Amino acid sequence: MTFTIESVDWEQHQSRLKALREHVFVLEWQMPREAEFDERDHHAFHVLVIGENNTPIATGRLTRCGELGRIAVKRKHRHLSVYRALFAALIDLAKQHKVPTVKVNLTLDSVSYHQQLGFKIDGQVFMDGGVPRQKMCCPAERFPLPDVSQMH
Template sequence: MRYKVNIVRWQQAERQLKSVREKVFCCERRIPYDIEFDQQDRKAHHVLVVDEETQEPIATGRITNSGEISRIAVVISQRKSPVGKEVIQALLKIARKNQLNEVYINSDLDAVSYFASHNFRPVGAVFMEAGIPRQRMSCPLREVDFKRFYLSH
C-alpha cells in the first residue's frame, strides 16, 4: 500500500482526522466523543496519513505547542504496517521545527514500560484521563528513540 503523510491543521482536515479517531478511540476503545475531541484540537499540529489509492484516512496523531504527543490512531487494517512509525516521526519533526526541547505523552499504565524503553521517564503522580489511569512520560527531544508506535489517546 502506498500512503501519503501530511502535516495539517484541524481547520483544513477536521473530517478526515475525526474519521480515524472515531473508529479507533470512540468505537474500539469506547472513549466518549466529548472527551476524545477537545479544545486542543484547534491549536495542535496534526499528522494525517491517507491511502493514496482510495484517498481514505488511515492514521493520525497530534502534538501541542507544549510538546504533548497524543491522539495517535491507526485504523485496525494498517496496524502491522509502518504507518504508525511514520506518524511518530512526523510529530517529532514538528517538535524539532518548533524548537521544543522535550516531548511528553500521557501513557496508559500498561504502556509505561514501553515508553521507558524508548527513553521516556515518569513525571508526577498517576492521574485519571477519560476514565483511564495515566502516567505522564517525558523525554528530551534529542533522546527520543521510537522503533514502533503505540496507540495513544
C-alpha cells in the same frame, strides 16, 4: 503498503481528523466522545496518514507544549511502518517548532518499559476516559518509538 503523510491544519481538515478519531476511539475502543476532542485540537500540529484512494488511515497530534497524542490508526493499517512514519512526522514537527521535550500518556503497565527507553515520569497518575495513565517525557532529539499499543 503505500501511504503518504501530511502535516495538516485543524480548521481545514477537522472533518477528516474527527471522523478517523471517532472511528478508532469512540466506535472501536468505546472511549467517551466528549473525552476525545478538546480545545487543544485548534492549536495543535496534526499529522494525517493517507492510504489508497485518498483515504485517511492514521492521525496524531502534537500540542505546542510537546504532548504527543490522539494517535489513531485504523485496525487494518496497524503496522510498524505506519506507526514509525507517523511518529517520525510528529517528531519532525517538534523539531521544526523548537519543542525541546515531547510527552506521551501511557498505560501504567508500560511505564517501566518506557523508562528503559529513556522516558522520564512527569507528574502523577491520572484518569483519561476511565483509564489510568502516566505522563512521561523524553527530549525530542532522542525520542525512541514508544510501545504504540500503550498510547492514546
